[in-house]
Every structure is written in structure tokens, then in C-alpha cells.
Amino acid sequence: MLDTEATLEIAELVAEFKPGNADLIPALHKVQHRYGYVPREAMGVVAKQLRLGEAQVYGAVTFYSELRVIPPPQTRIDWCSGPACRLKGGENVRLALESVLEIGMEENTAGDKVGLHLAQCNGTCDFAPQIWVDGKVVGPLTAADTITLARELKEKN
């Protein structure tokens, strides 16, 4: 792996961590804290610092849903996958979001404007089926509402 400005910066960021896999998660947290996600080249740098294989780092990053491999979007939509939302037609909301935004779960639209994220029930089932736009609960939603909302978000950005 060649040194670039980006890799040197990350190398400095994780220079404090000791070889071995004990420091792997702290190192990844630090990277995500700084950049909002774990960039691909960071996996190589962290691997080099901890003397692990790049693949081992990738395995850890993909295991924990808290660690992201894509940058955080400007507007984040969390789709609730809880049972109440599903019973009340959450699947349709998801399909509407995916088809209007033309992305799948855990993906961002071009330029990282809007991102879709699969979320777990937060207990506000009164509003089912619901989504959270930048953390704010929006619901109950019909498929039609969702399409309107998604189009607005897509055009706004």
C-alpha cells in the first residue's frame, strides 16, 4: 500500500495503538469518530499499525453495524424494522423509499445526499409505520406519503 496524504493522516491518528487485536476496536472507533465512517484505505493503515491482515480488519468492520464503510449522508433516513411497523405495512414504506431514492439499505444516493439505514424499534409504535428523518420520527406513513416525502428529500438536496 502506498503512502498518500490520507493514509499518513490516518497513520498519525492511530499511531498510539499497540500491535495485536486488542486495540482493533478502539482504533476503528477513533477513525470513525474523526471521519464519520471507516474509509477503505483506513483498514489498510489500521492493519499495518496493529500488524494484522487487512482482511481481519475488514471482517471486524463489517461485523459491527455501528462501524460504517460509507460516509454519513447529509440526510439520514432510518427505516424502522420493528414488528409493529412491519405489521402495519412498513415493507411498503421501505419499497417506496428504495425505489424513489434508487438505493438499497445501507447505501447513499450520489454525493452522499440521502442515506437509508435499517433501524430497530425505538418504542414509538403509535406512529407505526414510521421512519426517522435525521433522528426525527415521521409517521404513521402510507406508501403515498412516503413517495411524496422521498421525492421532496431527493429534490431538496
Place this chain on the structure above:
Amino acid sequence: MAKLTIDGREIEAPDGAPLVEVIKENGIYVPNLCYIDGLPPYAGCRTCLVEIEGARGGLQLSCTSTVRDEMVVRTDTAEVKQARQYVLSLIDANHSDRCLTCHRRVKCMPGDVCLRDDVVTHRCLTCSKNYRCELQTTNDLLDMGVDNVEPWEGEDRTYYQWEQPEPDRANPFLEFDPQMCIICTRCVRACDDLRHTGAITLAGRGFSTRIAFGAGGPIDESNCDFCGSCIDVCPTATLMEKPNKWLARTEDWVSTTCTSCSVGCTISVGTRGGKPVIVKPDTINPFSDDQICVRGRFHYDAIKPKERLSKHLVREGDTLQPSPLDAALDIVADRLAGIREQHGAASIAFLGSPFATNEENYLVRKLAGVVGTPNIDFTVGPVNQAAAHAAQAAFGVDRLPADLTDIPTKAKTILVVADDLEETHNVAALRIKDAIDPRKLPAREPARLIVISSRRGELCDFAEPYGGVWLQAEAGQEAAVVSALAKRIVGDENVAASAKSAGLDVDALAAGPDTVTGIENSTLDNAAAILSEAAADAGQTIAVVVAPKSVGVALAAETTKAAANVALLLRGASAASSFYLLPTEANINGARDMGVVPGEGGLNFIGIVEAASAGDMKALVVAGDNPLMFAPGRAKVEEALGRLDLLVVIDQVLTDTAKMAHVVLADVPAISKDGTITSADRRVLRLKAAQAAQGEAQPAWATLSQLGQRLTSRLGGGESFSYEEASEITEEITKSVPGYDRFHFHGYLGWGKGRAVEDGLSGTIALQPVGEPASTPPSNGDVALLTGRTLFTSLEAASIHSPEADKLHREDAVLVNQYDAVELGISAGDGVVLKNGSAELSLKAALTNTVPRGSVFLSSYYDGGVVNTLLPSENGSTAPARVTIAKQS
């Protein structure tokens, strides 16, 4: 040893051995889809269930159970079978193919619609691993179809319910189709524990768990080096060899030896329709054991059959024209006899080859004897002889007794003096990693590693993190670094005293340097401390491994001497058992043992070129060698070869040297030959023909013996050259070559274990004074040109300048240090010009940080060894050549 009963049979096995291995070794079937022999159990697939009498909690996994005395094991009860079937049905449920369990499979043709209304083309008939798949066999042997145990009972799908992951077919060697994967994780563990590469991982979690390479991208962007170890262990079609994958339902397996480097890995070549279609490791050589590298596995079809010679050629004017063999041989014999009569035997020279078998090299020697010339060598002979003489002077023996299998099993301290050993001797580097980071059972104490190299290779990462040291020598200063180490060790009173008592004159080391430019004194001290510790512990096994570069006679000699000194200081009279000299090419040791070295008063390769250039050498017979590819100073060699009256080349492809020849006799590739070769630690290994000769081509030994018959009839001499088979020559070698008396081609049972060595304890040992290395200050911004054998480039393809010689295109560029590149204004992929005097070479640049600043690296095989045009013809300097590098305008 414990006595246990398996299915009513009394069996003896070592106490504590993994039960699953014992069951398998005794010929009893036990399904195991995640177990890898020799590694700790993973217990992921759960199919290896057995009943153990007295065990609590029902059926037991045989992989996690260990053998105890008086154990009673049953593998054949109805309960065991049913449990295995249910477990397997869960695995099958997530495998893409329903037809695994169909007993009518053999009757189906692609496109048929069968009684179950499944379209056959979607099923295993379209899987490249059909009929050689471990998962399929497991289903068959557990009667999954017969007993109708299916996870999809009542389901009516004939297609996948969700989108399947995309396969990765972007590289030329390895195909990765994740939809076939059953997440057994064998590949992950093979890559981690058998190869120490760690290119494969389990990504994701739960149902979305999958196998991924590197940081989740394409395989060729990860650190995978395409050894194919994961292919060997994959129980499905997830990981497959890309070449010939649809053809590799083999009809026959032939056990032979890889000739890509001097490790001598034994391989099994699978053939179909008389053609090799697949290569697997063969465990005959205990050092390579279950591993080979990308060269052994994939280079068998590096070039197309039509690119090999299938006709013998004779020069007519400016062109080479096909000729019958007899006519061509008559021309050679007549002209050799004529030249001998006119100019004397000394005007004729023979070149054997490190790529040819012992039998062929033996015949070259014998032919030279008939002609009466002592001028016999091969292109890299002078370098090899210099290193071998240095070792001989130090240890008093020629055929060193050190056994490479000691490294992975016993060695505790390892000193490696080599640039990038995993590229030149991949499996040797792997076994060193095995010693540093032991993962296999039985467990052993890890060793410590000291690496001395100028380029950063994988082994460097196995030094410091594991308590060793990497000393980055400046190019050409390797000997100086080793000498500085030796001087520090001998400063230890105990070491000096024991060296003196072994009869060594330690004053010979006094002239060594105290410091070396570019290396901190404390780093040298650390390395010396590790070696002194090893010296103090006489019971410890040590290994000093030297792999001299293939260019630079003086460099090879000085490096070998310096390393031999360290071995002598550490182990005195028994040092020869710890010293490993790894020649670059496959059969260099064999060629040397067969007598392909200059005879009394004879010229070596450098002398032969000089003589040819001066017009004194009239005829040269080249058997499998390629001077224009391997000799530094190509312009001079080319001019010398052009002045010969007769140049005869025996080769399997039309090399640059063959293009200049008057007569070219078509040889066959090593995979089509019978014979023997001698590996780095002088294991004598057998080659067996896996493929028939093509066209009129015939093995070089046959050509040489026919030439021998003609020469004896013209020149006289009592030697017989009538051989029907290569094995008859092997038989003659057993009678006449010292150390080879056991190796009968037929009837010898110890192949792979037998070594043609001397005991090495009887020799006179002596420390060798190491010459002052030439220092080459940079001038006008020039850079040192480093070269060496690289991992991916194929010899055959390179020698015909095939643009696909390195199919990954990693090595067909000059590697420039990335920081130098910024100063020089070079970016990756730019065209650059390398210049040394009037010699010029234009090629692409690639950026790297494995090459030290102030140097560039170019593979010695790139474009038929074109790097040699930039190297001065052999001048005895230890310093690398210096060239200027500039961006192409």
C-alpha cells in the same frame, strides 16, 4: 499409543490425536466439511458426528474429540446416520443447488426438464465442480437422495429467492463464486494458518455472513498471492482454479516435481485427454508438503501449445527452417567433428542448464567428455560456483548436509540473508513463517527471525513483531551487514572461546566493519544479542539461510562467506548442518553434482563468452540454457554468440538464443519429461511425464543421447549413448555420481526424503575473510538497479517475450520508490527510460514502498531478461549497477 475400537475394529492410535483424523486414516468414512488436517478443529459444520460410548450429551463431534485408551466409537449406527443427514440438510438449504440429492443426476442432460420440474441447466450439471465436489460426495455418501432428506420438501422454487452475490472472475488464477459458499471457513483458516497470508476473512454477521478478500474488494487488490491453498480445501465450487476449470475432471494423476525454483515442491498433475488440466500439491517432498505457490499451480499452461517448438530447425541463410531430426543431428555431429579437427577440442564449449534434469546435465557432461573439451558450464554457473566455493571453503564439504525440514519443525533462531525470499523461494519463505508463527499441530515453540535484505518483503513483517530484527541493508551492502553482526558476536567472550576451541581463527573477522551506513548501531546490537543467545544455547537448532542473487559473482561469494562465518561462530564443527544455500533456479545443485562445471583448465561461462568474442571459441552446444536471458551485459554476449561457427540450442521454445542458433533441437517442457532433479537441500526428486511430447519434439535426454551416438561414431571413444528411457541414464548416474547411488528411477522407495548430501561433520572448517564491499556514491541523481526473480512471471512465457508472461501485470514495470517518484516527477503508469551508458530501456513505471530510496527494481524475467542490457557484463563488483531514470518525453 492408545487402543480404541471403531465400529468393532481394534485400532491403535497416538493418545490425544484428533479422532476424526484417526477414523479417516483407518479407511472409515466420516463426513467433515470444515476440518483441515493438522490444524486445530473449528467445529462449524457439525457433520462429523459419531457415537462415543460413555460420552455425555449424545452424539459427539469427532473433530473436537481426542483419542483415549479403550475408547469405543461407532460411526455406523442409524442414529448417527440420521443426525448427520439432518445436519447436512441444513447446510444444503443454503447451498445454491438442489440436485445434490438427486439420484437421477447421472441421467440428466443440460436443458432437460426432470420429473421434479427443475430445469437442469440451473443445477450441478452447470457447476464446474460437478463429480469432484466434496459437498456432493458427502450428500451421496450420506444417502441424502435415497432417503429423501431434503430441506426444501414442498417448496416449488426453481430459482433463487433473493439476489445472489456476484462472483469475482477478474483475475487470471482464482475464481470466487460466493453463492456456492457454505461458510465452512476452511479457506479463511488455510490462508491464516497454513499460509500466514490472512487475505480471506468472514465478513458480516448472522445470515449475511460471507467470505471476503482483503478490504472486501476484488481478489487481485487484496494481499492474496494466488497460492491456491484455499482452492485445495474448499469443499464446494466457491473457490476454483480459473484455468481449465470446466475440464478438470481428471482421468489420471501424475506425481512429478515443480521446476520453478530450487525448493522442489512435489506436485500432482491431473490430466484429461493427455493434457494437464489441474495441479495439486503432492506431499512426497516433506518440506513443501501440502503447499505450493502460484508458479507450481498455474504456470503449467503459461504458454499455448502452439508457442512451443514442435519441429527441429536448421539455419538456411537468415531463417531457421524445419528439418527432420536425423538430418539436424547429422549436421551438428559433422560440424562438431569438423571444428574439433580444425581448431581443437578447446574451441568447443557446452552449456548445461539449471532447468534441465540431472539426466540431461549428465549427458551434457558425458558429451563434453567425448569431444574432449573442459569448457562446460551454464549461464548462472559462475555466480553459483562462487557461492558454492565460499561455502565449501568455510565448511569443508561441497554437498551441505543441512535439511530444510528442520526449519519448520525445530529451528529456534533463523537468519535470512535474501531479498524477498517469498518471491524467489515462496514455499521456503512459508516454512520460515511456520517456524516464527506456528499454527499447526503439534504445537512448537516459536522461532525468532533476523532478516537482512535491501527490499522490504513479507518476511520483514515476521521479524520485529515476533521478537526478531529486520536489518535493511543498502543494496550491495548485505555482506557488510552480516560481517558487522559476526564481529559483534565474536566480541562476546563465550562465543569467541568456543569458536577458538572449535579450531577457528577468530582474528579473521577483525577486519569486519563496526558500523554500517543506514543501520542504527542499536539495531545491530539487538540482532547480535539474539544470535549470541543462540550461540550460548548449544542444544538449540539454528538456521542460516542465504539466497544469493543470480547476478553478481563477487556479491554472491562475499554474502555467502559472511553468512557462513555466522553459522560457524554459532555452531562450530557442526555448522554445516545449519547452513542453507538456496540457489535461484530449480536444478542448479543437480547440474553441479552432474559435473556441469568447468573441467581442469576449462573456461567458465564468462570465459566462454570472452573466448567466443575473441574468435577462439568456434562451437557452443546449449542444452536448455538461455544465455541472452540470464547473462548480464547482453550486448557483449550477443556479439560473442554471433561470432560462433556453430551454435546448437536444445530448447522447448524459440528463445532469443535459439533464434541466433544454426541448429535448434526441439525439447519438451519439464511436465513432459522423465528424470530427476536435485533441490536446494539436495533432495533428489523425480519428474514424470504428465503430457505426451508435441509434434516432433522429444526430451533433451533423447536428443543428447542420439547426438552422443553420432559423435562417438565420428570421434571414437568407448562411451555408450544407447538409452531407451531416461531411467537408464538415472541408473548410470547411481553408478558414477558420488552421493547418488541410491536413486534408482524404479525401485527406490524414499523419494522426497532421500538427499544426496555429505555428512558434513568431517570437513575442515575455517572462517572466511570477507572482502570490503564496493561503495557506489550516487552521482547525477542516478539510482541503483536491483533485479531478481519475481513470483508471478513465468519462465517459458518470458523467454518468448509473451506480453502475458505475468498475467497479473504486477511485475512488467520498473518499481520506483514512491518518494523518489515525486522528486523525479513520475506517476504510476508513466513511461520511463532507464539508461546506463549507451544501453537504454523504455518501460512503464509502478510506484512502491518496498524498494528502498535511491533504487529501482526490475524483474530479471521481464521481457525475456531485458534488464541484462542495462547490467555491465560480469566485472566482479559487489555493487549493483547504477542507471539513470527519466520520464519519457
